[in-house]
Amino acid sequence: MGELSRFWRESNHRYRMIAIKCGNCNEVYFPPRDVCPKCHRESIGKMQETQLSGKGEIVSYTIVHDAPPAFMRQRPYVLALIKLDEGPTITGQIVDADHGALEIGKRVRNVFRKVREDGKSGIIQYGYKFVLEE
């Protein structure tokens, strides 16, 4: 994971959870896309940024024990599929939760956290994670 410029490019969307809305069909996409998979060329020039609420619900989750090097210090961690209120489903971690309290369908909201540490280069990368809603 060494390509630093790539993360700078994506960081605005990743830091502030900015999605893309297709002006042709109104579907909201996150991660951001340059073309709508449903409207294709009809969407060109109509893909607009839109702010997500960061709230959604758990579609599925897992507790990861076998982790890549950049996540060794976080083991075991909870990875989940979150369906955001605006429509898109995304992959992210759930933190600060008692594993026994995790359940499909539960509400979550986003928090800004350290996501990964690259041991070799020492680069620390930040982004969103999720916590269970009170």
Added chain:
Amino acid sequence: MITLNDVYIIGAGETKFGELWERSLRELATEAGLRAIESAGIYSKDVEVLYGSNTLGGAINAQNDIGGLISDFTGLAHNNIPAISVEASTASGGAAVREAYLGIRSGEYNVAAVGGVEKLTDLYGSEVLDLTSTLLDSEWEGFFGATPAAIAALVAQKYMKDFNVDHESLAMMSVNDHMNASKNPDAHYRNVLTVEGAVSSTMVAEPLGMMDCSPASDGAAAIILASEEYVKKNKMNGIKILASAVAQDYLALHSRKSIYRFDSTVVAARNAFKKSGLKPDDISFAEIHDSYSIYGLIELEDLGFAKKGEAKKLLPDDIKLDGRIPINPSGGLKAKGNPFGATGVGQFVEAFQQLNGKAKDRQIKSPANALLHSMAVSGSTSVVHILEGN
């Protein structure tokens, strides 16, 4: 009116799959390739094109262009025939065979070789995990700590809840693989596994344990394809490829229409059945890409052998060697092993032996047709082939 050539498999060979520390990428590929040539009863000079299949050679072994490497060390490069490298994630094997099939079907070639090779044990486990995770969407899955096993676990958790499936049902896929692999001398693991042993294995990503996950294997497999004209002229027996189909889905699981239906598999299978004129009931056995036990169940459904959520009804008896639809007579990805670029080609080696009645202890009784399914990591690409025996 364009006439297309029928395509036959005339030879197949493979190395043992496993942790082959002392063997190099090129040695493994050459061994499998020469076995396939010998099995076909042809000479290297008869081969008109080579397709090399690999997934992570560039990252793990610092060797790109596997087609070029195999061509060089099997001596085919001396004849200057084309050598193409095919990479389609962990579906590279099926994809490479399909490219060779198309080359012959179009009339461009009469004899094609396909060689798949992978060497995953050259690095430490955690480094390999880092690299296999690049097969996912690196920026929006891998960045957040997703690994191929974690993605499979997300699929499993939701599937098990919605269809009331327990871990024991998943484990039966692995148990079946190990039972068949115990009869396959080329298999990575030849030990018999119990359901109790499988469900109590070390957790990888809950609910999946080590015995739900295919191992990182080394190995190589190769097959020789030929046109009907070549087969007839040389009075050979071949296994006919009735149909070949490939389909794609979103790379990232989170963007798919369903998280426990592999649409790439559904579409590839539908197209393959349509082209072959066969139905799932006509299939005598199948080799499926069960890189994770949960994927095995889902694939049984998406290939048309069971309705959605009902694969568990086929387990354990229907999928056994003497069952209604034997699955993975080779031992599958869990126990024969999963050397990515060789895995899909290895399925053809098994089918070639089975359809020729030469699978010895694990021979399925008089099989007529086989279905082979090769898939990219969490379902983004699927390749399906249907074969007809003699």
